[in-house]
Amino acid sequence: MERCLVLWLPDWPVTALMRSSIVPAHAPIAVLVGNSVVACSALARRLGVRRGMRRRDAHARAPGLHLASADPGRDAREFLPVVDRLEQLAPGMQIIRPGLAAIRIRGPARYYGGEAPAAQALVAHLRAEGFPEAAAGVADGRFTAEQAARRAAPVLVVPAGGAAEFLAPIAVESLGDDALARLLDQLGVRTLGGFAALGADHVLERFGPTGAHLHALAAGRDSRRVAPRRPPPELAREIAFEPPLTIADQVAFGIRMGAEEFVAGLVDRQLACTELRIELIGPRGGIAERLWAHTSSFDAASIVDRVRWQLDVASADARSAEALAEGVATVRLTPEAVDPIGEHEPGLFGGASDERVHHAFARVQAILGHRGVLTASLGGGRRLADRIVLTPWGERPIAAARTGDDRPWPGSLPPPLPSAVPQDPIPIAVETEDGSPVRVRARAHLDGHPARLRIQGSARRIVAWSGPWPLIEHNWDPGTMRRAHRFQAVDESGSAWLLLLEGDDWSIEGGYD
Amino acid sequence: MTNAAEVARLRARIEQVERLGRVGRSGRIAAAAPVLPVAPGIARLLPDRGLRAGGAYALGRSGALLTTMLAAPSAAGIWCAVVGIPEFGVESALAAGVDLERIAFVPHPGDRWLGVVGALAESIGVVAVRPGTRVRDAEASRLAARLRERHAVLLVQGAWPLAEARLDIEDREWTGLGSGHGLLERCTAGVVVASRRSGALRRGRIVLAGAHDALGSSATQRRIETAERGSNSAQQRIETPDRAAAG
Numbered sequence: 001m002e003r004c005l006v007l008w009l010p011d012w013p014v015t016a017l018m019r020s021s022i023v024p025a026h027a028p029i030a031v032l033v034g035n036s037v038v039a040c041s042a043l044a045r046r047l048g049v050r051r052g053m054r055r056r057d058a059h060a061r062a063p064g065l066h067l068a069s070a071d072p073g074r075d076a077r078e079f080l081p082v083v084d085r086l087e088q089l090a091p092g093m094q095i096i097r098p099g100l101a102a103i104r105i106r107g108p109a110r111y112y113g114g115e116a117p118a119a120q121a122l123v124a125h126l127r128a129e130g131f132p133e134a135a136a137g138v139a140d141g142r143f144t145a146e147q148a149a150r151r152a153a154p155v156l157v158v159p160a161g162g163a164a165e166f167l168a169p170i171a172v173e174s175l176g177d178d179a180l181a182r183l184l185d186q187l188g189v190r191t192l193g194g195f196a197a198l199g200a201d202h203v204l205e206r207f208g209p210t211g212a213h214l215h216a217l218a219a220g221r222d223s224r225r226v227a228p229r230r231p232p233p234e235l236a237r238e239i240a241f242e243p244p245l246t247i248a249d250q251v252a253f254g255i256r257m258g259a260e261e262f263v264a265g266l267v268d269r270q271l272a273c274t275e276l277r278i279e280l281i282g283p284r285g286g287i288a289e290r291l292w293a294h295t296s297s298f299d300a301a302s303i304v305d306r307v308r309w310q311l312d313v314a315s316a317d318a319r320s321a322e323a324l325a326e327g328v329a330t331v332r333l334t335p336e337a338v339d340p341i342g343e344h345e346p347g348l349f350g351g352a353s354d355e356r357v358h359h360a361f362a363r364v365q366a367i368l369g370h371r372g373v374l375t376a377s378l379g380g381g382r383r384l385a386d387r388i389v390l391t392p393w394g395e396r397p398i399a400a401a402r403t404g405d406d407r408p409w410p411g412s413l414p415p416p417l418p419s420a421v422p423q424d425p426i427p428i429a430v431e432t433e434d435g436s437p438v439r440v441r442a443r444a445h446l447d448g449h450p451a452r453l454r455i456q457g458s459a460r461r462i463v464a465w466s467g468p469w470p471l472i473e474h475n476w477d478p479g480t481m482r483r484a485h486r487f488q489a490v491d492e493s494g495s496a497w498l499l500l501l502e503g504d505d506w507s508i509e510g511g512y513d
Numbered sequence: 514m515t516n517a518a519e520v521a522r523l524r525a526r527i528e529q530v531e532r533l534g535r536v537g538r539s540g541r542i543a544a545a546a547p548v549l550p551v552a553p554g555i556a557r558l559l560p561d562r563g564l565r566a567g568g569a570y571a572l573g574r575s576g577a578l579l580t581t582m583l584a585a586p587s588a589a590g591i592w593c594a595v596v597g598i599p600e601f602g603v604e605s606a607l608a609a610g611v612d613l614e615r616i617a618f619v620p621h622p623g624d625r626w627l628g629v630v631g632a633l634a635e636s637i638g639v640v641a642v643r644p645g646t647r648v649r650d651a652e653a654s655r656l657a658a659r660l661r662e663r664h665a666v667l668l669v670q671g672a673w674p675l676a677e678a679r680l681d682i683e684d685r686e687w688t689g690l691g692s693g694h695g696l697l698e699r700c701t702a703g704v705v706v707a708s709r710r711s712g713a714l715r716r717g718r719i720v721l722a723g724a725h726d727a728l729g730s731s732a733t734q735r736r737i738e739t740a741e742r743g744s745n746s747a748q749q750r751i752e753t754p755d756r757a758a759a760g
Binding site: 356363364377384418489494496 | 606608622632635636684685692693694699702722
């Protein structure tokens, strides 16, 4: 289990705005994307401005509100120097996104003599730098640590193993997946604890691998339970531009496809990327690289964001600016740490996810044809072969499966049932002791006692038998009506048979062994 | 100590050591492959007390034996597939505890049964197959490697070169049916297990079909005497209740 510290600078877009441009002091500030507020200053919040509010509503609450449009580049540009200075205190900082950075706590904790003192030292440093609201959270894994930082005043340490308990009352919105949160809300699941209580298999089935990963986070089973796996090198992806691109927007647009393929390649291997190295390579081989971390996992859009931020920062940094002076020729995405997704609880071996089971049967269908793989359900009927409804894999049975229990079928067979039911009855002969065929006359009167079975030429002595039991089907329709008699018999080898006599023809309806 | 007894003792020890699992490079005892549940009467006779994930088991021709072998894993939620056995009795399987929601059938794989089994072994926990053609040793060992990798269990109705164990039914005994009256009620049978590792045959009795109450609890049931049980008499003989209880 890896202990992790997350530093949080609240309302970073507002802070970045205030540090980079001249804004009226002591005025409430809100940062907008399109027409809605994405961040606001503490003063604006006191006046009633909230995230997600429309421009007009925000203005109504706070008439003196200073409005600015969001600029991710500005956010990153302002944040990276802060992180670089933090690195002098505690090396190994990972940027999650502007305003949020993570670090493995082991080193700093040893240096400062404990997790809480280390977190306090880093927060004190940030406060001295002019970030009075800086907060830190320490917990198992980045996700829990981020949640702790958001609730810290200014430092909150969640003890090892206490992640699940700490997360339980937190709202599902904190997972950052709006669609999932909405759906869970409709299901009556509003807290992470409630989400974690759902079965892992069901979550995987309903929400797919991404949902399963979030489910693990909600349960406090964050990433690094096992040592970070070195991902196989073929998962890295290079996107080359010819000629080199000089405008950040062009690069961001150009890598979108590549980023999607990169994520799809990981998902194919049931992996989620939690640490990503992005290398921007100039036409002369100069490299501007940076390591990015994510609390849950990188998707295509978040990778594009990181590349864009990195480009924005590169122009500010002398060395990177020189490397990329003639534009970007190649973007290389390398997963530095991955987590297994859709991981099953131990003991569920053989219970592969339904997705994989479906894949296996679909492959067999590709070999043998659609009707090559069948599922079975119980229908109605008297003959054993009629009672089974076989449906090709992937289709639903046409008639909803009626189980034999809730609908009595007169004349159906009492248990035990034959373990072998030939799809077409096998013709045989049943003879009496003197070799004449056994027949049934009117009123189920038997002509002679069955003494021998002839199955494909080989004769077997019958040691016990009973019957006949009449079997009448479709007696409402003379055209399809069938009359037959059933017998049970045990032969000398101990094999038991269900026999059918239709007219003068004997056949095997089922075998019991 | 005789040679045979010595060999039996050593085999038992080897089996015991193998069950503990191999000692990993780190010096820690690596966990052995997981073991899938199987009907208790059969589990007693198997070297791992169940079906070893990644193993192949050769079964006799009895359909009821196959159903019995599938019931416990299926009830435990493990996906099963039945390949090349078109007459598989679905309804009796359901009665035995097989979950129809987690089993699929490939009744007619033809010559491509081996490819089908290979594809299924990727993610299906238990694959039962009746080989349509003879399997070559090389093909069997390739499949065995995949089974081990994917922790799947193969149940073969027929011969198999690399089977963990061979299981067959002997000495079936039906109750309930008379001479022109009664109904089949229950079948008990002997199970013979020949393990690849222990060599010696192990025998036990199970309820193959019908109610699973304790063996021989109902002394009033008639037993049907069959030739296999050693009756050479030409005419059929139904044992009386008191004789059945005495035997």
